[in-house]
Amino acid sequence: MNITLPGKAATLMASQRERAEKQRARLGVEARSWYRISNAASDDEAEVMIYDEVGGWFGCTADDMIAELRQITAPRMRVRINSPGGSVFEGIAIANALRAHPASVTVQVDAVAASIASVIAMAGDRIEMAPNSMLMIHDASGLCMGNAADMEEMAELLDLISDNIADAYAARAGGTREQWRERMRAETWYLPEDAVENGLADEAVQAPKAGNAPPAPEEDDEPDMARAWDLAAYGYQGPRRDEPKTEEQQPLTINIGAAVGEDFVEQLRALVRQEVKDRTVAPASDATPTGPVAETEPVEPAPEPAAVPEPEVPAAEPVDAWAADIAGLLTTPADDWAADLTHLIGPDTSSRAAAEA
Template sequence: MITLPANLPGFVARQREHAEKQRAQLGVEARSWYRITNAADPDEAEVMLYDEIGGWFGSTADELIADLRGITAPRMRVRVNSPGGSVFEGVAIANALRSHPAQVTVQVDGIAASIASVIAMAGDRIEMAPNTMMMIHDASGVCMGNASDMEEMAELLDLISDNIADAYAAKAGGTRDEWRARMKAETWYLPEDAVAAGLADEAVQTPKAGAPTEPAEPEPDMARAWDLAAYGYQGPRPAEPAPTATLTEDIRTLVGEEVAAQLAAAVVPPTEATTAAESADEVTASEPAVTPAEAAPEAPAAEPVDEWAAAVAHLVQPPSDPWAAAVAHLINSTSAASSATEAA
């Protein structure tokens, strides 16, 4: 950063007069170091600081500050790309930004070095675009004169550098001496370094306007699953327990009463004979006495009639012998007489 010589009376006045002559000659082109527009967003004004700062280079802060007063948008974005310039002009711009009612966001587009970094500290929020840089260093200046003049200039430069260190400390924390040590070393910061040091709030990644935003980690095509929700699919259903078969049909209706009785008799286990002592032990007082009627065994089931056998019985019997039938009474009489004689 460059200061004005302390030992040259009227230097500032001559520089302002020179700047006014340049503006009169060049017109609008003399203000090319900054531009203000509301075109980007009706609620956000855009201020671009894209050149050296201050009277050394024919550009003073008074006109920029006057234009800042005309901004009525609730937000202001100040885009900086400047190597620095006059300390006092930069301090005036920084204070104008601090006192403005709009919410001020400073966006470093290229470089914010020297006094331009101090202007950046005036933002309510400071953003570093990709690949940008910020640089801080001690104040410097030009002096002509004797040793006393040089000593006076050295004291002034130390005072200005202390003042600038306070601006960094107010934003990032720390002490004046810590920041003076960094300034004397002429420290350069990349976006991430500026955020780590507290000189910026965010290292932004600005996507191209109109470009689609890709996910941070796109899922491989082969790993993507079909979404069947549109077809009413709600996932696999839980397995249902197999139904338990229960036989409720009466077997008698299937095989008939007679066959059912035979099956029942076949599955009854045989009754084993027991001794009188065992029977006596098994009888308890709670059991009622068994009467003879109750103890009588059930009559055996009647043999089932084989209707088919009855129907074909006459077919399998031998035919009757007529001769045997004719002499049958003779045989029967003889047998009867024999029986009577034996009995006598």
Template sequence: MTFIDLPDRIPGVRAQARQPQSWYRITNQSADEAEVMLYDEVGGWLGATADEFINDLRGITASNILLRVNSPGGQVYEGIAIANALRSHPASVTVQVDGIAASIASVIAMAGDRVRMMPNAMIMVHDASGLTVGNAADHRDTADLLDKISGNIADAYAARAGGTRDEWRQVMVAETWYTAEEAVAAGLADEVVPTPKRGDGEPEMRQQFDLAAYGYTGPRAEQPKAEEPLDVTEHVAGAPTLLITMGDLLSDETVAKLRALFTKTTTPEPVAETTPAEPAPELATAPVPEAPAAEPVDEWAASVAGLLPDDDADDWSALVTNMTGPDTSSRAAAEA
């Protein structure tokens, strides 16, 4: 028992495997060129199979195909089938490694008539791997089969870059990673797309990339900046300053009334200067007499002073005279 497939009756696995996966996309850029994006694992239980990819590939009638790759690899036989379908297609195939072409994805890249590396992209090659469940003989059979599969993969690298199967097997056993420049030097790619410089007009990378694949909908419109209010409290030397007074907003008649209401025009009177008189010689040396001591004030008498009769008292006052003092009442009682 060399390879084991997942049974269809595992709960959840079958539903996930049967869901449509957009692991690739094919679009017609123009009548002469179609763009194929391989941006996920190749085949597998969680992806679409190679037959779906090949059926869509058959519908391309353009004379040129741009295959953009950013894949970690996947199932060997699925990748070999895709590579052979690209080789047999009548269109001219250009492979563009956008990020990584690893494992069987690097074998798919070898199917292009021309291979170009985007800046900082990489290619990784290694031996095939698999899973075995069984006795020792089963494991030995699997090891022999993996060597044969890896030899086939080595032939794909040798057919493009030159060299022998044994030389490429040594590279694969070491699991070798190539930068964009190293891939060109090894013969796995033909060119490195130069990094566009700012200010060079329409950059080459922008022409080659369909940014809509990343959800790009165009440059964001620049929002106009809000005008800041004029600060008239600060004045820079030599810079114009705008001042607005109340007089600029009101009529001349209103301004005149306000000035008459709030402006004071009084003129202070001059104060005459006076020269103090010199004191007389005799007064300057005369002693100042002391003021007599004030007599004690009878508060009760002062409070009732208005009730006492005087010479000009009228008749009514004479009638109530006996009510103003205790002495008069006593005297009247004794005479009676």
């Protein structure tokens, strides 16, 4: 914040405006301006940009800007600030002009609002901090030429102006003048969230996300990999019972005789019948009775029966090694399996099968 020598303030302010007018006349209409006003940002909102030093050497002074502010007829005004500060009195005049304007004023700090530019920001009905922008406050400073009395007078004026600036922050954010003077003496910088937390801004605008990536799925939205193998998850309920079976759904029937030959089937039947016959004969008991035996009179042994000649057994038909392996499998005590196999190779209707049965 820059000020001038108190005793010569009017002379130096007039000299500053004279230099600005001469510079503007020399550069013509293309002269660089530290502010710009547009009443065509939208039908109901005007845009004011303060993008340089306040009251700078190249452009208009506060009275020119205020004159143009009066031309704004939109009900809303957005003041965009990117300024390192400048003249204290020029900035206070601009801030009061914004407060007095009938439009609803929203101040948007685009990059930095430092020094007196931060005081201009306090004039908004609403203050927004753009992403990564900053706001800075500090004590007023100035130049003085003269004797010791002039220096003392300058020091008193600087303290008075700094107190006045502190009141502007306190009116907006609360607190006391001395509390804000302490922060100003330390030259405090505020990030968007800090400015909101300390009451110097109403909102820290969030940066838009890059692209249009969808939000990350919640845990409940995780895909269930097991559902990929569960057809019921896709509405499949199996074949209906009342639907007639198609040709593909008919049970498969195999003719074993045609597959392996009638001779092998006959051998397999003989093996099964022999297995069933062996199971129906009760094995002799080798168990010896236990416990006390009553004394009885000796019994004469019965005469041995006459020997009965054993009937001649016809020689079994030769079988190959594979049939022998099958016969070994059939000697297992799997009665249920034998019954199923017997059903599969049941008696044939041929005359040969009837003769062997």
